[in-house]
Amino acid sequence: MPLTHVSNTPAAPTAADPSRAESREPVITLEHVVKRFGSYLAVQEAHFAIGRGEFFSMLGPSGCGKTTTLRMIAGFEQPTEGRIVLDGKDVSRVPPYRRNVNTVFQHYALFPHMSVADNVAFGPRSQKVGAEETSRRVDQLLTVVKLAQFADRKPGQLSGGQQQRVALARALANYPQALLLDEPLGALDLKLRQAMQIELKRIQREVGITFIYVTHDQEEALTMSDRIAVMNEGRVEQIGTPQEIYHSPASVFVANFIGVANLIPAVVEHANGTDATVVVAGSRRMAVPAGAWPPRPGAAATVMVRPERLRLTSQAPADGRGVPVTVEHAVFQGPVVRCTLRAADGTGIVAHVGPEQSLPALEPGLPLWIGWDLDAGRLLPPDTVGADAQPFVKADLRHTMGRASLPRL
C-alpha cells in the first residue's frame, strides 16, 4: 500500500489553515511500527506519514502509546517491528545524536549549570557549527521566543513559561527536520497554557518546521493541529483534521475523547453505500450517513450526535424522524442551556440549546422531541468497552486518512 500523507479527497479547507489541503511531501513515515516492553504491547501498528511543515498532534489518555511513539521518532526507543523513515532514510536503529529531529521535553530538561544562551548553543556546538553561526542562531531564536534579554540568566532564574520557551529555542536552534514536543505545556497553569498555545502556533508558522506534538489535552490538540492522531491502548484510532476528528469520529472512543458526544445505541435496519436507517430508543427510525463503517442490517451500532447539533421541538417532527425524550434538568451556561434529557429506553442525552430554539421553559419532566440533520449523526461500531472495537482502522488506514470531512463548522 503506498503510504502518502495526503488525502486523495480534497478535505474541507478550514479557516485555521487553508494550506492544509495542499499536498505535502512526507518528512517522517512510520511503517507498521510496533513497540513491546517485555510482554506489554505499548504501540501496535503505527502506520502513518507526517508532512513537511505540518503541525501534527498525537492525542490520547496516558498509557495510550503517544509518548512511546514520540520517543521512537526521537531515537530514545527502538521499534520492536517496523521502520521509521526520516526524509527518505530508515532511522529505526540510528541513535538520537545522529538524527536531525529535536525534542522539547515535558519538564524542559534545561541544563541548570548553563546560561540560557549556552543552553540554546548546546546543539549547534555539538554539531560543530562554528562560533559565528552558533551565536547568530542563538540571537535569532532567543528573539523568536522573545527572551533575548535573558540570555545570560540561568534556567533556575526564569519562570515556567520562560523556561518552556528556552527549551523551544534550544531545540529549534538545530534547524531540525521535525520538532518533537512531549506535553510541553503540561506544567503550566491554564492562562499561560492558552497563551503558549497561540505562541507555539505562531512560532511554528514563523519557522515553518514540522511539529509533532504529544498531548492528552483535546482542546490543545484541536486549537493547534493541522492533523491529529487519536491513540488508545497503543493503537491509532483515527487520523484527521480537527474538524474530521470532531465531526466524523471513527470510533466511540474518539467521539468520547474529543468534546461531548451523545452515544445512542441503535440497530441498523437498512443500509446502502452512503446512508443508513437505524432504529433507536426501541422503535424510532432515524437516518444517518453510513460513514466509514460498513454496517450490515440487523447489526448493533452506535449513533453519535454532538450536543449542539440536536434539535429540540415540542411537537413530533413532521417527517416522523424524532425521538421522544423527557427533560431531567437544564443548566444555563451563558451562550447555551445545557439540557440533560432521557429517552424512553433510558438513554441519557445532552443537548446544548441555543437562543434560536424557541421552547417552553425547560422544567424537569417536560416532554420534548429530539431530532438532527442527516449530516449531524455518525454511525459507529457499537461501544464494546475494553474490546477491540475498531478493527477497520488497522485494516484500511488509507480510508481513515483520506476521508473527506462531511460536516461544516
Added chain:
Amino acid sequence: MAGTASGGSRRSRLAPYLLVAPGILWLLVFFVVPTLTLAQTSVTGTEGPWWEAYHRALSNYGTHFFRSLRYALGATLLSLAMGYPLAYFIAFRAGSLKNMLLGLVVLPFFTTFLVRTFAWKTILNDGGPAVWLLKQLHILGEGGRLLDTTIAVVGGLTYNFLPFMILPIYVSLEKIDRRLVEAAEDLYSTPMGAFRKVVLPLSLPGVFAGSLLTFIPATGDFINAQLLGSPNQQMIGTVIQNQFLEVRDYPLAASLSFVLMAVITVGVLAYARVLGTEELA
C-alpha cells in the same frame, strides 16, 4: 486575651532558635570551648615569647606537614579515580542491585577502623600473601617489602576513606535528572560528550564534598602511618599524638594542631575557588 495571642506568636518566632539550640550548645561545649583552650595552651606554658611553640612547630616539622599533605593528596586522587566510576555505576547502571552495592560500600564501617587497618598489616606483611604474589610476578625484588613503605600508608589511607568519596559523589549523581542526559544526546552529543558536558559538571559538588571528606581527615590521620609505615612515613597526626600523649609538650602539640588547621583551611579555600563551588566557598 491579647497577652495570649502575642504569647503564641512569640513562641512561633522563637521556634527556629529552640530547634537549633541543642546543636549550638553541643558545638559550644565540645568544639568552641576546647578550641579556645587549645589556642590558649599553644601560646602559654613555654619559656620564650608567646609564638615560641609555633616557631618550633614550623621549623622542626615542615617535612611532616608536607608529607601529610602529599599522602593525603595521593589518597584523595586514588579514591577519586576508583570512587567516581563506582559511584557512577551504582547511580546510573546498577538497577535493582543499587541498594545492595551501597550496602557493600558502607559494610566495612561495621568493623572498627583500627581492626581493619591491623588486618591490612597482616595482608601486607613480609611473609603475607600480597608480598608473595608480587614476588612471584617479579614486580617486587628479593628483599622487597610492602609494609613500612609509602605505598602501604597511602594505600591504607585510600582504603579507609574511599567510602567517604563514593557516597557524596553517588548522591550528586543520583540527583541528576536522567532527562538531561537524553536532552544532551537529543542535541547531538555522543554519550561521552553528554557525560563531559552535563553529568560531570553537575556532579562536581559531590566530587568537592567527597574530596574534602577524604583529604581533611587523611591529612590529620595517624593510625595508617603508625601501623603500616615506618618512622620514614610518619605523618603530622602521629607527631601531634606523640607530643600530646608521650612527650607531653602541650604547647607544641597545640600549635602543630593550629598550623595544620590553617594549612587545611587555605587548601580547601583554594580548591573551592578552582572548582567554583559557590555554596561552599
